[in-house]
Amino acid sequence: MVAALTMPPSSSAPGASSAPFRDTLSPDWSPPPMLLGDLIDQTVRDHGPRIAVDFMGRTWTYRALGRMIERAARGFQDLGVVKGDRIALCLPNTPYYIVLYFAALKIGAVVVNLNPLYTPGEMRHLLKDSGARIVAVPDLREIHGKVRDLAQECALSKILVCPMAGILPQVKAWAWRLFKRRDHARYAHDALHMRFCDLIARGDPVSPVALVPEDLAVLQYTGGTTGTPKGAMLTHRNLTANALQQQAHIHGDLPPPQRTLAVLPFFHVFALTAVLDFSILAGAELVLMPRFEMGAFLATxxxxxxxxxxxxxxxxxxxxxxxDARVPDFSRLRACISGGAPLPLEVRETFEKRTGARVCEGYGLTEASPIVTCNPVDGEIRANSCGVHFPGTQIEIRDPDNPGTILPLGENGEVCVRGPQVMAGYWKRPEETAQVFIEGALRTGDIGHLDADGYLYLVDRLKDVILSGGYNVYPRVIEEAAYLHPAIEEAIAIGIPDTYRGQSAKLFVKLHAGHSISPEDLLVFLAGHLNKIEVPRAVEIRDSLPRTMVGKLSKKELVAEERARREAAKANEAGNA
Incomplete structure (x- = not known):
């Protein structure tokens, strides 16, 4: 019994182990259109007795997971949910997320992912913009309280409360109820609130809903680092295609049993597809972690x-x-993939040396469900490359100043993408949808080039490029040079005004524990690895660098700080004039 869905016969079938690696990457290959509900249904049929989920030591089989999904889908229908209605999931990685995600999709509802750490203002925007009327939350006071306070303003009809004690092993559930009382949400048993157990109380069959793979499945909001967050409309076809592309990239079927450590949050699109959907497709056991904490991570x-x-x-x-004594044992890994942000070469090499595990860097974006490229799991990994195109994906490098022109190999330009994983557009934003496509290809806003073998190399974000004395300076090039120094743990480069050049680079770094270096010495080091235009004008050493809510290093806070510093200096000068 294989763990994967059956592929259509093809000379380059991804499941054929004898097929050359390059054949499985043909851009002409196309994954079969399918629904996310069919994905979970087939895995439940084929692997019912297999463990599907492990949460803090408590497990559920695929058969049990399938029953809960059916009951939750029926419960949503009893609440009046119909095709096209939006249901928001404001949940950490728990069995509740998996059940409600597939339950909503099976009846044609659209999932809206909400990061539980969002501020009330961020939640307000997403709820109002999406029009979600049902929001699922854990019974955690901090998360529930934010949603409850927005209920009237955002016209919520139901807050679905998911109790943490209900999914913990017996002893841990007892300890949660006894010792974590101050964290528990207090809510009225009123018309606004509904418990998860009541949602799944009925065992009646789900009423059939006519669905096609092109139907909208998920509204995945972009991070909003360059403006107001927009909802990328990801269809059933988009998301299942990306999971099937990932399967083909890893050469088809994975021999059971497989086990995925799910520490990345499902509300982020990388984990949604690469971790959740792909693991369900592979019939793997998902070991869930509701948040990252190193001690718990190593114990898991x-x-x-x-x-x-x-x-x-x-x-x-x-x-x-x-x-050294705490480095985890990754000796059983079949695939170890990095995504979400550029992986510095020094970080990859150090990790591989210390753990013995091979890391494959990939690249993607929310608008592409998200994976576009990845280094081969078994083939050659090239330094500072985010790999080759996913099966059925085409990469075009276009002139940023003349997007109608496709540039030759080796030249830097805007990375543009075609493939079945590319979104249907932005929710309620036709003008911005039109702007993000060029001749049918998705404009990523990333700058990079392809080598002769199709490996993609990113140099920076289009809007992050520093224009210095008429030259393009790419922050990532500076950051990569900084990572070459053994004292540097993290680095962020941004552009700052320069009266002579227009802009120059400023580098912010965090040092490894126990290491030291002065800004002056680091500048000398960088001068040996960068050209004169690229060398930063200033270096600032900090105890920590800002991050986004999903853990990526973030530039926008540093850009804002530098702007505020300049404005304060100008105001001070004006006051002294």
Missing amino acids: IRRKPPTLFFGVPTLFIAINALD
């Missing part, structure tokens, strides 16, 4: 060694910082 790996591991650069950096 000892308890359930993973065969599949997906991380972001900050996670690999944290592992690299461990003492």
Whole structure:
């Protein structure tokens, strides 16, 4: 019994182990259109007795998971949910997320992902923009309280409360009820609130809903680092295609049993597809962690060694910082993939040396469901490359100043993408949708080039490029040079005004524990690895660098700080004039 869905016969079938690696990457290959509900249904049929989910030591089989999904889908229908209605999931990685995600999709509802750490203002925007009327939350006071306070303003009809004690092993559930009382949400048993157990109380069959793969499945809001967050409309076809592309990239079927350590949050699109959807497709056991904490992370790996591991650069950096005695055992890994942000070469090499695990860097964006490229799991990994195109994906490098022109190999330009994983557009934003496509290809806003073998190399974000004396200076090039110094743990480069050049670079760094270097010495080091235009005008050493809510290093706070510093200096000068 295989763990994967059956592929259509093809000379380059991704499941054929004898097929050359390059054949499986043909842009002409096309995954079969399918629904996310069919994905979970087939896995439940094929692998019902297999463990599907492990949460803090408590497990559920695929058969049990399937029953809960059916009951939750029926419960949503009893609440009046119809095709096209939006249901928001404001949940950490728990069995509740998986059940409600597939339950909503099976009846044609649209999932809206909400980061539980969002501020009330951020939640307000997403709820109003999406029009979600039902929001699922854990019974955690901090998260529930934010949603409850927005209920009237955002016209919510139901807050679905998911009790943490209900999914914990017996002893841990007892301890949660006894020792974590101050964290428990207090809510009225009124018309606004509904408990998860009441949602799944009925066992009646789900009423059939006519669905096609092109139907909207998820509204995945972009991070909003360059403006107001927009909802990328991801269809069933988009999301299942990306999971099937990932399967093909890893050469088809994975021999059971497979086990995925799910520490990246499902409300982020990388984990949604690469961790959740792909693991369900593979019939893998999902070992869920509701949040990252190093002690629990290491204990979980000892308890359930993973065969599949997906991380972001900050996670690999944290592992690299461990003492030798605490480095986890990754000897059983079949695939270890980094995404979400560029992976510095020094970080990858250090991780591989210390753990013995091979890391494949990938690249994607919310608008592409999200994966576009990835280094081969078994083939050649090239330094500072985010790999080759996913099966069925085409990469075009276009002139940023003349997007109608496709540039030759080796030249830097805007990365543009075609493929079945590319979104249907932005929710209620036709003008911005039109702007993000060029001749049918998705404009990523990233600058990079392809080599002769199709490996993609990113140099920076289009809007992050520093224009210095008429030259393009790419912050990532500066950051990569900084990572070459053994004292540097994290680095962010931004552009600052320069009266002579227009802009120059400023570098912010965090040092490894126990290391030291002065800004002057670091500048001398960088001068040996960068050209004169690229060398930063200033270096600032900090105890920590800002991050986004999903752990990526973030530039916008530093840009805002520098702007405020300049404005304060101008105001002070004006006051002294």
